Amino acid sequence: MDAKVLLIFVFLGFGLVPSHSQAPLVNREYHFVHLLMNWTSAQHYCREKYNDLATFESMDDIHRVNRPSQYQFAFIGLTDDPQSWKGIMGNDANSWRWSSTGETSKSGYHNWRTGQPNHYGTPETCVYGNAEGRWIDEACHLKLYFVCYDDTLPPGQKTYTLYNNQTRTWKDAQTYCRAHHTDLAVIENALENTDMLSIKSTQAAWIGLYRVIWRWSDNSNSSFRNWAYLQPNNYLGNQYCGAEDKYQKWHDVPCHMECPFWCQVVKVEIMVLRVKIHTNADLSDPATNPQILQQLRTVLRNKIFLTNFKLRWKIQPANAGADTDAVNG
Template sequence: MDCYATLILLFFGFSFSSCYRFPLRKYYYINTLMTWSDAQHYCREKYTDLATFESVDDFKRLKPDFSYSWAWIGLKDDPKSWKGVMGNDTNSWRWSATSKTSQTGYHNWKGGDPNSGGGKENCVIMGSTRGWHDVSCQSLKSFVCYTATNQNEKTYVFISASKTWHSAQAYCREHYTDLPTIENTKENSDVYSAKPGNAQAWIGLYRVPWTWSDNTQSSFRFWRSGCPDNYLGNQFCVVENSLHEWNDINCPYKFPFICHQVLRLRTMIKMKIQSDADLADPATNIQILKQLGAELTSKGWTDFNLQWKMQPRKQEEKKLGEY
């Protein structure tokens, strides 16, 4: 026999949609001098996190009485994720062919690299000694492409034409497989052997620097002219001025800072469910909520919680009788 129940579904969370941009954030200026790490800890304890900005519209949510020369925001390029290591964080080195971080952790950095010189060295060449060096992706270099066979073997070819890293990537993907992935000493030697010994050549290693403290995946940036520049090689945290222009600076310096609090939405949805199952059974309720959650996730909703309240059975039966 079919069972009917009217459920009041309580939805807590946010999503991304074409009509409204979530999450909405409320910003708080903290006029206390702290290092970037201490400011992050404070914001996570008192609010949600150090400030994340995803568009210029977010700047409008700062109160008019905000007044500061420089203040920390939540953007950082943690050198522990990329300096002399391969790492597995969002700002770590990745291979062009997979867009993923290294599987083996193998690397062959030379000459003090990588050092993010000038704050703009996010692509990698192989030099004359088999060693790797980070350089600007806009530099013009020759490069090596590879072709993968069905037997999982790779053949390498040297291209003498000078191109930027992204142009070299596009060329390799059009004519071969990709720029080379190097996960061990043998592959490093094979790529080296494919090029003239003194040539500098692009390989498939790159990274996307800077990550938000709350792990928001946003590429929005509002750098001050000439920034980031990683002056003296130690500027891995970001401050903004009263014009909302950003500058990279040493993380141990002390500045006031901006926190944000995510404003969550509470939505109530009334739905009628027909089922052979006992809808009053807690296990059935949990299963239905899981199915609803999976459906919402597939539609692009994120970071939400679902709860419901079931209307009393007598009240529901009375309403059904009225029809």
């Protein structure tokens, strides 16, 4: 059995390269809507008439759309909805999350100072604790003291260490904590916040809370951004929606502003990859099939970079071999 599995692995590793493997799997068709609506109404309109507000994944997407000659701003699908992060610990893509896990809070506990977080004037996507143990959002490039934590026994019980002999940016503090402890401080309940405060005293210090601002209306994970100079700036603290200007640059603007907008229709390409395996192995053997399918999954992920696909066996009539179809979509 070992020799047969090895033979299959070599065949897959060197022979499975479809000619269309670089073809795009998602195509977006963009539509300009010359109606004046606020962002929420525009989102509703796009979802009713098309698929959603527009997501852009590259400069190619931006350059291939036909624009009208005159408009100041047009909404796109970007939003930094404060209902996901302002005074709460939500679970949206732009909600607060902990450095040690990269995930949103399990307990929902928070201890924000009154009026915080406010993300005011400049991107404030990292958090420090003040002298009263209250949390405040701040620009991550600011240099502050910081608090690291260690997991102890029993698991989940944390000990905190304050570094008040040096200041670092949030990212540099994270790097230091990961090298010498578990990570920047994680605080999931009032007792842990009290423990952190007991060693921090009057010092303002970074903790492990951060967020990635802006998310797409269609929940795309596209990280592409095309902001204009000094944008986004959350001017006056009320700019939580994204819009394109006539130069194709992006701005944060008030969501209640009324302007035209871009919608999209998403078309997903289905790619069927057929593999014919010639071997002396008994492909009807229930013990053999899972091994072959696992080999195929590994190749499709690591060599062809497919991520969303299904595999299934199709047993052909006797002497015709066996086909395995990989369907992306």
